[in-house]
Amino acid sequence: MCGRLNTYARSVAKASQELNVINPNEQIYKRFIRATDPVSIIVEANNTRIIDNATWWLLLEKEDHQFKPSRFTSFNTRSDKLNVPNSAGYQSFRHHRCLIPVKGFGETEFVNKKPIHYVDFTVDEGEYMCLGGLYRQWRTGDSIVTSCSVITLPPHQKLKHIHSKASPLIIPKDRYVDWLNPENTDVTQFSNLMLPNLPHDLSAQKIDKPSSYQPIGDVEKIAADI
Template sequence: MCGRLNIIDDPDVIELCEGLQIQIFPERQIFNRFIRATNQVSIVRQKSGVRRMENATWWLLLEPSETGFKPSKFTSFNTRYDKLNTKGAAGYQVYRKSRCVIPVKGFGETEYVNGKPIHCHDMIAKDGAMLLGGLCREWLNKDTGETALSFSVITLPPHPKLLAIHSKASPLMLPLDMQLIDNWLDVAVTDPSVFSSLLQPHIPYDLVAQQIDKPSTYRASSDTFIIPSDL
């Protein structure tokens, strides 16, 4: 899984966002060293031919509440790769119609055994920033007219280089190939077979990793080490 995001106000993150040629910023971009599921995150999507950065709830499935919308009881901050082509699954339609990218400096993982955390690691891009691939969905409360935007991060099988950090899954890290990114964000691209190669675990960036005590305090408990990108 992808358990937390690191989106700091960093020149590399800003440069990456500028390279995405975002045309509309309806809301102020969110920066935070420790963003967890159900928090608001700045994502990039394309709507009506215009690339937009908008703030979305990190939980794909929402439901109406007295104060607007709230995360559904069904866990959906990540969407597994093997559910993207399963009819009836939460990600099936949005994978074809509403993909997004999440610009980040890095992400974090916690390994659990029998429901208990064993160790936590943070990883950041060694040079620059990175893009995670995700899905987004708009919600409308028919009674109040209120709208909301939500998203999930797509997760892949565990990557061999990350097994000692997290043995269950790895996030979809998109290579900085602008033609690929353009296709990913283009709502006119509805045939997901063009993205099949992305659904294999792959690390397109050199990562700097470090074990920490826990996500909320992120005190280092080891030296940093490099996880090299895949060739």
């Protein structure tokens, strides 16, 4: 699973620059984004790419004339559910894919449902990466609320000794345009993206806990896949 996101780096702005996003100043820069928090996503509609600040929880429900996170956990969407009709991500995978530009992501390793360590994974200084996500839009009165999720894959062999569960989908830069294009409804073209892959070098840093972010031990370097 992908448990938290880090967008606290000016290098994250490169995603908007390179993709010609029309409203780059809307980007949220924050070191610790947790599930149900707002997060900036890049979407494409009508041949235009924009930043949309979405609730990181794909399924919302209406309460007191507002949309709030559903009781069903949906900040991540498993890749093996994307082609299951009537699943939460089925339609979004075909029509509403997004990129989530980040400096890094965080994972928590559990044993017997208890956390044993927290690890932050980040790209090199001056770099960014984009996680592959899905989004939905919900109308309330005259306004539209956007929600999103991160697609997760089986664990990557290079990360299993640190985090044994699922890994987030990291989109290679040469697939950004195809991924965002809403006219690409034949999702078989994305089948090769659903295999664990690291298109970027990563640094893994154990921390005491996400809220205080005190490093524990040395940084471990993890090389990108060739």
